[in-house]
Amino acid sequence: MKKITISDPTLRDGSHAIKHQLTAEQVSRYCAAIDKAGVPIVEVGHGNGIGASSIQVGLSGESDIKLLEAARSTLKHAKLGVHCIPGFATIKKHIKPALDLGVDIVRCACHCTEADTTRNHITFVREQGKQAFGVLMMAHMAPVDILVEEAMKMESYGAEAVIIMDSAGAFLPNRIETIISRLCDTLNVHVGYHGHNNLGMGIGNSIVAAGAGATIIDGTARCFGAGAGNTQLEILVPVLEKLGYSTGIDFYKLLDAADLAEKELLQSAPRVKSISVVSGLSGVFSGFTKHVERISKEYDVDPRDVFFKLGERGIIAGQEDMIIEEAYALHQKKTGKPL
Amino acid sequence: MPKKMNIAILGSGNIGTDLLIKVLRSPYLKCTRFIGRNLSSPGMRKASSLGVSISDQSIDALIDNPTCCELVFDATTASYHKKIAAILKKLGLKAIDMTPSQVGEMCVPSINLKDCISYPNVNMITCGGQTAIPVAFAISQAQSNIEYIEIVSSISSRSAGPGTRANIDEYVENTESGLRQMTGCQNVKAILNLNPATPCIDSQSSIFALVDSPDMDAVSESVAGMVLKMKEYVPGYEMIVPPQYENGRIAAMVKVRGLGDFLPQYAGNLDIINCAAITLAEEYAKEELEH
Amino acid sequence: MNPKQLEMIKEDCSRIFRDPDRFSALKNESVLITGGTGFMGSWLVEAIAYLNDQHGFGTKLTLVARDIDRFNQNQPHLASRSDISFIEKSVRDLIDIPGDVSWIIHAAGTPDNRAHSSNPLDVIDSIANGTMQVLDASTRLSNLKKIVNISSGWVYGAQPKEMPRVPESYISGPDSAVITSAYAEAKRMGETFCSVYKGQFRIPIVTLRPFAFIGPYQLIEKPWAINNFINDAINGGPINILGDESTIRSYMYPSDMVNWILTVLCEGESGLVLNLGSPEGCTLREVADMVCGCIPGETVVISQTLNRKPKHSVFVPDISKAQEKLGLELSVSLQDAIKKTIEWLKLG
Numbered sequence: 001m002k003k004i005t006i007s008d009p010t011l012r013d014g015s016h017a018i019k020h021q022l023t024a025e026q027v028s029r030y031c032a033a034i035d036k037a038g039v040p041i042v043e044v045g046h047g048n049g050i051g052a053s054s055i056q057v058g059l060s061g062e063s064d065i066k067l068l069e070a071a072r073s074t075l076k077h078a079k080l081g082v083h084c085i086p087g088f089a090t091i092k093k094h095i096k097p098a099l100d101l102g103v104d105i106v107r108c109a110c111h112c113t114e115a116d117t118t119r120n121h122i123t124f125v126r127e128q129g130k131q132a133f134g135v136l137m138m139a140h141m142a143p144v145d146i147l148v149e150e151a152m153k154m155e156s157y158g159a160e161a162v163i164i165m166d167s168a169g170a171f172l173p174n175r176i177e178t179i180i181s182r183l184c185d186t187l188n189v190h191v192g193y194h195g196h197n198n199l200g201m202g203i204g205n206s207i208v209a210a211g212a213g214a215t216i217i218d219g220t221a222r223c224f225g226a227g228a229g230n231t232q233l234e235i236l237v238p239v240l241e242k243l244g245y246s247t248g249i250d251f252y253k254l255l256d257a258a259d260l261a262e263k264e265l266l267q268s269a270p271r272v273k274s275i276s277v278v279s280g281l282s283g284v285f286s287g288f289t290k291h292v293e294r295i296s297k298e299y300d301v302d303p304r305d306v307f308f309k310l311g312e313r314g315i316i317a318g319q320e321d322m323i324i325e326e327a328y329a330l331h332q333k334k335t336g337k338p339l
Numbered sequence: 340m341p342k343k344m345n346i347a348i349l350g351s352g353n354i355g356t357d358l359l360i361k362v363l364r365s366p367y368l369k370c371t372r373f374i375g376r377n378l379s380s381p382g383m384r385k386a387s388s389l390g391v392s393i394s395d396q397s398i399d400a401l402i403d404n405p406t407c408c409e410l411v412f413d414a415t416t417a418s419y420h421k422k423i424a425a426i427l428k429k430l431g432l433k434a435i436d437m438t439p440s441q442v443g444e445m446c447v448p449s450i451n452l453k454d455c456i457s458y459p460n461v462n463m464i465t466c467g468g469q470t471a472i473p474v475a476f477a478i479s480q481a482q483s484n485i486e487y488i489e490i491v492s493s494i495s496s497r498s499a500g501p502g503t504r505a506n507i508d509e510y511v512e513n514t515e516s517g518l519r520q521m522t523g524c525q526n527v528k529a530i531l532n533l534n535p536a537t538p539c540i541d542s543q544s545s546i547f548a549l550v551d552s553p554d555m556d557a558v559s560e561s562v563a564g565m566v567l568k569m570k571e572y573v574p575g576y577e578m579i580v581p582p583q584y585e586n587g588r589i590a591a592m593v594k595v596r597g598l599g600d601f602l603p604q605y606a607g608n609l610d611i612i613n614c615a616a617i618t619l620a621e622e623y624a625k626e627e628l629e630h
Numbered sequence: 631m632n633p634k635q636l637e638m639i640k641e642d643c644s645r646i647f648r649d650p651d652r653f654s655a656l657k658n659e660s661v662l663i664t665g666g667t668g669f670m671g672s673w674l675v676e677a678i679a680y681l682n683d684q685h686g687f688g689t690k691l692t693l694v695a696r697d698i699d700r701f702n703q704n705q706p707h708l709a710s711r712s713d714i715s716f717i718e719k720s721v722r723d724l725i726d727i728p729g730d731v732s733w734i735i736h737a738a739g740t741p742d743n744r745a746h747s748s749n750p751l752d753v754i755d756s757i758a759n760g761t762m763q764v765l766d767a768s769t770r771l772s773n774l775k776k777i778v779n780i781s782s783g784w785v786y787g788a789q790p791k792e793m794p795r796v797p798e799s800y801i802s803g804p805d806s807a808v809i810t811s812a813y814a815e816a817k818r819m820g821e822t823f824c825s826v827y828k829g830q831f832r833i834p835i836v837t838l839r840p841f842a843f844i845g846p847y848q849l850i851e852k853p854w855a856i857n858n859f860i861n862d863a864i865n866g867g868p869i870n871i872l873g874d875e876s877t878i879r880s881y882m883y884p885s886d887m888v889n890w891i892l893t894v895l896c897e898g899e900s901g902l903v904l905n906l907g908s909p910e911g912c913t914l915r916e917v918a919d920m921v922c923g924c925i926p927g928e929t930v931v932i933s934q935t936l937n938r939k940p941k942h943s944v945f946v947p948d949i950s951k952a953q954e955k956l957g958l959e960l961s962v963s964l965q966d967a968i969k970k971t972i973e974w975l976k977l978g
Binding site (some may be wrong): 086087091116119322 | 528
Binding site (some may be wrong): 381384388497500501537538539599601602603604 | 723725726729763766767769773830831833
């Protein structure tokens with residue numbers, strides 16, 4: 001039976017859905033529940049990873065350190081993971097303190113064409129004797145050949161897995177099949193997949209990824225995550241088991257954890273809203289949704305136009321400031337005068 | 340025709356070569372040595388084709404002949420500059436450091452040009468710093484109660500060479516320390532995005548400041564004045580979103596289109612740091628002429 | 631140059647550009663061609679001049695070549711056009727590319743095997759180092775859209791006898807223990823440089839691996855089989871086959887070559903590697919017979935097998951990838967190519 005390692009970024013990606021306002025208390029409660037269910041990896045921190053708290057992508061209510069301490073003291077079995085984007089986070093200020101506090105896995109992430117920005121960070125984590133994964137974000141924006149090249153770079157830096165992240169929820173199953181197969185044919189390390197639901201493909205794409213050879217799949221409780229939400233964890237696990245994969249997770253306890261998440265974490269149940277479909281189709285990062293909605297309202301422009309404009313420009317995750325530029329430009333065009 | 344100040348350029352990569360072309364245009368500066376390690380590198384061949392005296396002896400070229408110049412642009416790497424800063428000092432040579440070494444006094448010409456010429460070693464911070472710090476400074480001049488400042492720079496992937504990519508943490512750290520020093524605000528953050536879109540995006544920066552009920556008229560006036568000052572030495576500097584008060588924060592955006600001397604025009608991020616360094620060197624030269 | 635020869639070239643161009651819109655990406659753009667005075671370069675210049683004259687493309691051409699006089703001599707009708715300018719340099723001495731260039735065809739690197747064995751170090755230097763200089767200068771262009779790197783079918787090394795057509799996916803290489811591999815190895819190194827610049831600097835690059843060609847502007851005294859046959863035949867025969875008559879080659883006519891190169895320039899996705907040539911392999915004996923058939927009467931074929939052990943090497947590309955990816959086909963048969971070449975040479 002093929003083994004799939006489930007990685008749960010509920011307490012990281014979910015931050016996007018509540019404007020990065022997770023509390024240490026919430027982290028402890030969810031960690032306790034998910035640890036019991038036997039989920040092997042739990043990711044915690046700001047939605048864009050440790051060190052990303054900023055006006056640009058959203059200021060955290062609670063520091064990453066506080067959240068990680070809460071998780072560390074609760075988790076007995078699961079490994080504690082963090083997401084980390086060079087350019088936002090540095091080794092000195094963010095990675096080292098996280099490792100000192102007991103983080104087991106650092107998922108070093110970058111835009112899917114910029115793997116060489118993760119070299120020092122992956123190297124550092126490995127030198128500290130901890131696990132490092134590479135994450136290629138917004139993977140729908142690059143052709144498969146480039147994804148393979150970038151993944152190989154990460155492998156050469158010492159990444160023990162490379163995760164393909166569908167940050168905009170823009171992938172359709174056929175491309176996932178091609179990309180994951182090519183990566184599994186080429187790499188010697190684990191290949192993983194992180195899905196989003198903008199076009200309703202969260203579970204579907206994850207199953208295709210597993211079938212094509214991915215051995216790490218991400219999912220969040222009740223889809224808790226950026227934009228339309230992630231691959232739903234409590235559906236993903238039983239579906240994988242039904243297909244004959246082994247996850248080592250206790251189904252009932254997983255459902256309990258998901259119920260707890262709904263009660264304790266969610267302000268409103270994530271669903272695929274119209275704007276999320278636009279985000280997926282335009283290929284813009286899911287995490288932009290709340291910013292686009294707010295800024296479009298302020299500038300009195302159609303958020304759908306803003307999304308498509310950003311998509312045309314090839315704006316990547318982390319470039320949230322461009323929302324203001326586009327909204328400002330659209331407003332000027334509409335009214336013929338500056339604000 | 341005033342007498343020109345003799346300068347040398349250490350480092351024959353893209354930054355050094357682009358600097359050379361700017362020096363050749365300057366009425367105050369004369370490049371007497373273009374120094375690297377490899378005579379067949381594109382920069383060396385370019386310098387040679389322009390009739391500039393070249394050397395592949397690296398720092399030894401200056402140790403052996405310290406009177407060839409009065410000022411050295413160091414366009415090597417941060418770790419190399421840390422090694423040679425003391426040597427340059429001993430040789431009595433002024434240094435303009437293009438690397439994020441954090442050795443010398445930090446300079447943004449539109450903010451502290453006059454102060455810097457009393458220092459023998461001046462650091463040009465980072466490309467993102469040269470672009471965004473002036474606006475942050477202008478906001479801090481108009482507003483004393485800033486809680487937090489953040490600058491976000493987006494540059495095209497192609498303009499970020501292997502050196503920048505390998506030193507992304509140094510970039511962030513140096514930009515933040517420049518931002519702290521110039522604005523006086525201790526709570527700061529710098530972010531760098533590399534965007535691979537084609538055609539290549541122009542380099543641009545956003546400046547955010549958390550301020551309680553700001554005087555936006557004063558902020559706008561101060562920033563507009565700064566943009567004019569920037570245009571004096573960076574022709575491609577442009578405001579794309581003037582200061583806005585949005586969601587409890589001030590936001591403004593600028594972009595820089597490069598001159599396209601040795602580097603592509605979209606690499607405004609590299610152009611601006613060179614324009615700043617030339618402005619500083621010319622200031623040294625002018626000072627010298629007066630005395 | 632005989633005006634009738636020019637007519638022939640124009641007619642070939644008119645057939646390439648039946649649908650000029652396919653190349654509209656080049657309109658009002660600046661194109662740099664290295665090796666601008668070679669066989670490929672000459673044809674590309676003719677083709678782009680034709681697009682400018684007949685279809686108002688307004689494309690600007692810059693040619694990098696060592697010997698501009700040769701160009702003026704070979705193509706005097708193109709010598710003083712305002713849309714063509716020159717950089718008289720070897721590519722390995724290139725420092726800058728004009729800032730407005732957005733398309734590059736890197737076709738420098740002589741496929742003349744006489745130089746390959748007489749000055750192999752120079753061949754390696756000009757191909758490998760030259761490719762690196764072009765790539766390095768291209769990283770400083772503001773608006774670079776694509777580079778086509780003209781490599782060589784020889785990068786595969788010896789094509790296995792049991793493989794009638796070599797596909798791009800065949801991974802082998804030249805024998806590095808012999809001096810005659812210098813050209814092929816340098817071309818391979820050039821391809822690796824392209825991969826590195828594509829990976830590290832995101833330079834959009836496609837690579838073409840040309841096989842053999844026959845047609846106008848091909849220097850007929852070059853020591854290749856088909857050239858020899860035609861040369862022999864024009865000079866009144868007999869045709870000599872040196873070596874093994876069962877050696878298999880294929881030949882592409884230059885109008886097809888130009889069509890393929892420009893299509894790949896405009897439409898090829900970065901990272902694409904394609905063979906460039908005809909998939910119709912013929913033995914040298916068959917080729918000689920075809921040449922013979924074009925010149926009625928007097929010419930006979932004499933087969934001289936000098937080697938005791940027949941080598942019958944094969945050098946024929948598989949082109950299914952080019953057909954699949956870009957719908958590229960050949961429009962001129964070998965028979966017609968030979969006929970046209972002889973006609974053109976006779977006019978000269």
